[in-house]
Amino acid sequence: MPSYTAPTKDTQFLLHEVFKLTEADIPGYAELESDFTNAILTEAGKIASSLLQPLNQSGDQEGCGFEDGQVTAPNGFKEAFDEMKAGGWPGLDMPEAYGGQNMPNVIGTAVGEYFSAANQSFTMYQGLTHGAASAILAHGTEEQKQTYLPPMIQCTWTGTMNLTEPHCGTDLGLMRTKADPQEDGSYKISGQKIFISAGDHNLSENVIHLVLAKIPGGPDGIKGVSLFIVPKFMVNDDGSLGAHNGVSVGSIEEKMGIHGNATCVMNYDDSTGYLLGEAHKGMRAMFTMMNEARLGVAMQGLAQAEAAYQNSLAYAKDRLQGRAVTGAENPDGPADPLIVHPDIRRNLLDQKSFIEGGRAFLLWGAKLIDQAHLTGDAEAEGLISLLTPVLKGFLTDQGYDMTVQAQQVLGGHGYIEEWGMSQFTRDARIAMIYEGANGVQALDLVGRKLAQDGGKHLLGFFERVKTFCKENADLNEDYKTQFIDPLKAASKDLQAAAQFFMMNGMKNPNHALAGSYDFMHLFGHVCLGLMWADIAKTAQTALDSGQEDADFYNAKLTTGRFYMARRLPATALHLSRIQSGADPVMSLDADQF
Template identity: 75%
Template sequence: MPTYAAPTRDFAFVLHDVLKVDQSDIPGYAELEADFTNAVLEEAGKLASEVLAPLNRVGDQEGCVLENGTVRTPEAFKPAFEQVKAGGWTGLDCDPDYGGQGMPLVLNTAVGEIFVSANMAFNMYWGLTHGAYSTIHAHGTDQQKATYLPKMVSCDWTGTMNLTEPHCGTDLGLMRSKAEPQDDGSYRITGQKIFISAGEHDLAENIIHLVLAKAPGGGEGTKGVSLFIVPKFLVNDDGSLGERNGVSCGALEEKMGIHGNSTCVMNYDGATGYLLGELHKGMSAMFTMMNEARLGVGLQGMSQAEAAYQNAVIYAKDRLQGRAVTGAENPDGPADPLIVHPDVRRSLMDQKSFIEGARAFGLWSATLLDRAHKMDDADAEGLVSLLTPVIKGFCTDKGFESAVLAQQVYGGHGYIEEWGMSQFVRDARIAMIYEGANGVQALDLVGRKLTSDSGKHVMAFFDLVKSFIKENEADAALKEGFLDPLKKASKDLQAAGMYFMQHGMKNPNAALAGSYDFMHLFGHVCLGLMWARMAKAAQDALASGTGDAAFYETKIATGRYYMARHLPATGMHLARIESGADPVMALDAGQF
């Protein structure tokens, strides 16, 4: 059975050596001293390795069962869920006014990676609740917040997001779910939603569904969509649970992965719903949850890669196969371990360099969100909005790719279920699809985010890269291995953006045909920037004297690998983009 250990040393490096969180001016960051963050992450790691990770395969094998309208989760999930709740983990960064601990998002992001790596399907029950909490917190009335948030922070009640319908996924303008106003100010919700994660289960006493539906007078398309709170059980004025609402689970989807999470078809048969936010402006309210979910899904991609990588390293060191071409390295044994072979090293380095770069990328992005929310910083908000489709799309594509590489290390055993590598691959695959398939993320990046505020935010990103290079170009070691490759990659990204400006207006397909490559090009530049920053931090630590020299030397070597072996892909992506739309659109539909 696979194992998992939280990479607490690496978290400490990113948080304190690279991001220097406790020196930041962001409110609440002064509390994030190394001793404190290490203690939190060690406790999260202990829970993850001892409780959650052993249930990962259990959840995959048992799955969820629908019986008489109730979904039964894997048997051991309920006591584990109570243990997570008792530790206060579900409200780590939530508002203290509603029972949360008020910690910064960046710490919750690190803890979230640990829990997702240990058991992705299980984590989703409270991960989605956090998104629903955030949406009500941002758009709800005082009464709605008082009614729902304390129970959602504690996860006595969980939450969901209901967008997709059988006939429409991304194109929510085709939505058919209806909301009819009632005399008491509530709405009667009718329709069907599909692919609803944690839509029905036995872990919480109530489930608070956030449902998109069309109310009268809103017009066609998404402009007519409103957002509603639809609880599984109605809530009485005194906060107690009332009668069962008209919402039920009609079926469970049989999925490729995340079997431990209940993915439901939800039927709304005249259910009572309460308007959340403004009438006919449900999409803007729902984007609060969707954007948070997209960042979380990016984290899922990297987290599954981390879990798979840890086990691949163990296997590569233990499994004896062949001899090193330069001479036996295990002369007393019948063969050398797999890890002596260059191609196995290449695979492991691919995984390691992506994971560590993506971890830094995710934590840095969390600091931008903290700055945006805690300081009303519009520039930080704009930058993280630009980066959101990159985090979601690039990190899940590469996370899945890394999980496959880890599986490959096992050879034939990687294809056998008892070794557990198949589950990491299957679970990672969904992250490329839900919360907006990655092709949609690429279209959003090029079609909306790139030109947002007249390109202000992408220019700010370029300035950030240029400033880092300029500030450190006198460092010869950093310049050769990190700054020069980063400068070239950044120029490729700027050239791609210029191509879109020159050709996209005349032929929109010229931009959209290159959008996926642009998303990956952007992702590589982001990880290149993270590796340059990490290399500088590691060099500074070595120069100041440290008892952990091996860690920092390993970090620099891993970063050099990424800059030498992965960052040059920006040139390939630029060449594809500049080939334009003609190769993509050459065939008529009938020729496929």
């Protein structure tokens, strides 16, 4: 049976030693003292291990039920959901004014990783509610906020996002769902939406669907899309629930993973909806959700990798098989543990160095969001907008690969369901697809984000790396050659790639788009390189100042060196692919495939 222990020590290290939250000059951050965050993380870790993780495998095996139009979550989910609500966890980083606990995003993200690692399917029910609530918070009228936010922040009501239709996913301009204006200012929504996560279930009293639809007579394509609040049950003036709103579930999907979360076909038949934000500006409102959701999905990629890593590590230490080539390390036993073997270590270190660097990257992203939202810092806003597709695409692709590697450590035991490794892989697979498939993230990055505001956010990123290298090159000679030099080289590859796009993309945009996926990964590696350089600096400084727990800091340095020596050089491969341009990709006629 798989297990999960929240990596609170690592999170604390990042929050306080690497990112120094209390010194960050962001409203609310000064109160995030180490003891305080430790209490939150520890409590969240307990819930993750003892409440959510035990329902992960059973939820996968049982899946959701669908009978007489009603969806049911797996056994135990309702009780656990009630406990989460009682603990106030769903509203952790929501405003106090609507019943939340006002924590910044960085804490919500730190905690979210644990819940997601312990049980992704379960955590999605509250994660989607959070996203929908955020959209109402950002674009709703005060009345809408008063009506929907308190129960959504408590998760008494849950929320969903309705974008995809059978014939369109990425290209939402093709949308057919209609919103007919009514005399009372409301709309009648009709159409079918598919792939609606947490679309229906037995965990909450009401489901608040945020639905994209077209108001007849509006602009063609994506510019004519508006966003609507469509409750499953109508809400009376006093907040009590009224009639059923003609929202029904057509079916639930059989999927590769996340069996515990219901993926629904949703049918809207003249359902009453309320415009959220401005008419025809639905995409903008939806993107509030999407950007948050993308960070949340990046987190899932990391979280499943962590869960899988922990179990593969335990197996590698426990399973006796073969002997170390340099001499028995467990001479009294029948064989040595797997972890003595170089290729097993290579595998585990791929995982570990990705996860610890990726966690830093994710929390840095969350901190940038806080900085942008809470201080109005336009630079932070621009940077996180640039980094969002990188976070989503890189962390979910690599996170998935790491679950596959973790599976491999267990050999045949990784393939049978009993050990739970298959589930980590199957659950992690969706994160590369939903909230914008990773190819679409790459397109967003290269086609939109690079040139945003005259390209200044990318330049700002390079400036940041340069400054970091300059300021820390003198820490010591080893640090310089092992961290600063490789980071510089990787960053140079990224610059060369951006330059290639600039020089050639004007003539033919395919020169840029053919390299978009590689660019996203190249960028991700540079970000992790920067994170590792920062982590290593922190660790080295702690060691130099004689802090306790030298083992912990030394492990950081060793793991970081692995990343810099063995993972970061991937940037050169991505660059060489990018520089091969559009021809290799575009020359083959569609008929010749």
